[in-house]
Amino acid sequence: MMMEMAAESESETPVSSAPATPGTPGGLLFFGRHQLDSASYDRKQMPPRQKCFPAVNATTHHFPSLDVSLARKLGAEFVGTFVLIFAATAGPVVNQKYNNVDSVIENALCSGLAVMIVIFAAGHISGAHLNPSLTIAFATLRYFPWLQVPAYIATQVSASICASFAIKAIFGPFISGGVTVPSLNTGQAFALEFLITFNLLFVITAVATDTRAVGELAGVAVGATVMLNILIAGPSTGGSMNPVRTLGPAVAAGNYRQLWLYLVAPTLGAIVGAGTYTVVKLRGDEVEVPGPLSGFRR
Numbered sequence: 001m002m003m004e005m006a007a008e009s010e011s012e013t014p015v016s017s018a019p020a021t022p023g024t025p026g027g028l029l030f031f032g033r034h035q036l037d038s039a040s041y042d043r044k045q046m047p048p049r050q051k052c053f054p055a056v057n058a059t060t061h062h063f064p065s066l067d068v069s070l071a072r073k074l075g076a077e078f079v080g081t082f083v084l085i086f087a088a089t090a091g092p093v094v095n096q097k098y099n100n101v102d103s104v105i106e107n108a109l110c111s112g113l114a115v116m117i118v119i120f121a122a123g124h125i126s127g128a129h130l131n132p133s134l135t136i137a138f139a140t141l142r143y144f145p146w147l148q149v150p151a152y153i154a155t156q157v158s159a160s161i162c163a164s165f166a167i168k169a170i171f172g173p174f175i176s177g178g179v180t181v182p183s184l185n186t187g188q189a190f191a192l193e194f195l196i197t198f199n200l201l202f203v204i205t206a207v208a209t210d211t212r213a214v215g216e217l218a219g220v221a222v223g224a225t226v227m228l229n230i231l232i233a234g235p236s237t238g239g240s241m242n243p244v245r246t247l248g249p250a251v252a253a254g255n256y257r258q259l260w261l262y263l264v265a266p267t268l269g270a271i272v273g274a275g276t277y278t279v280v281k282l283r284g285d286e287v288e289v290p291g292p293l294s295g296f297r298r
Contacts, residue, residue: 076122077129085159087110089178097171104234115222131245132267133241156244164248179257180249189258190265197270197273199225202273210282212281
């Protein structure tokens with residue numbers, strides 16, 4: 001009888017096995033995320049990765065995100081815009097004060113590096129817009145809530161004016177060197193500012209809203225685009241791409257020449273650039289046919 005019970009017990013005991021390898025069916029969960037090994041890696045099955053840029057929802061879908069109060073977002077946006085405008089304006093101002101000590105390359109580096117470090121530092125808090133044209137473009141395409149647009153723009157404008165008056169306090173009348181004014185006729189300057197802002201927002205929309213883009217390198221991509229645009233347009237229009245890049249120094253220097261151009265052209269270029277990428281990017285339900293790699297397509 002005892003032998004029969006032992007046999008019965010053995011038959012009911014489940015056979016033990018080694019834990020499943022992470023990334024295989026039945027694998028372990030680690031901090032709430034599936035751990036993928038190299039043999040089971042499938043980009044299509046990966047959850048959307050968290051990007052430091054922007055903090056707002058990347059698409060009209062609702063993804064989980066950190067609950068950051070609007071006051072903290074605006075605080076980060078103020079600091080980020082202040083850093084950008086101070087750096088972008090100080091380069092040309094120093095250049096004028098010390099008789100062209102800086103070249104257009106160094107001015108481009110000032111702006112590009114400032115954008116890059118602010119995105120890495122504050123992108124996870126406010127989205128690091130730093131630019132009313134970007135904010136309006138993202139709101140137009142429903143990447144950003146219209147309800148927060150006035151607060152963001154007011155913060156960007158006030159940060160720009162504060163940064164410009166800080167430079168004026170340090171360098172005095174040389175603040176006039178930081179004002180962006182066109183050396184072309186109105187039509188040419190308008191077209192140039194439109195196109196360079198189009199380039200900028202095309203890149204920003206890619207790294208900020210598309211999970212197929214390398215979002216972790218958003219700061220590098222956007223900073224490099226800013227530098228490229230200033231190398232192209234710096235001698236002609238100042239390479240503004242940003243209404244508050246022109247507005248703050250203009251207020252501090254009292255020079256409002258062609259100010260409307262730097263408010264309108266970047267905003268239109270931003271909307272068209274962001275809209276163009278939104279149209280051409282792959283949709284989530286589109287299946288890529290396996291085949292040889294083409295360029296950088298993954």
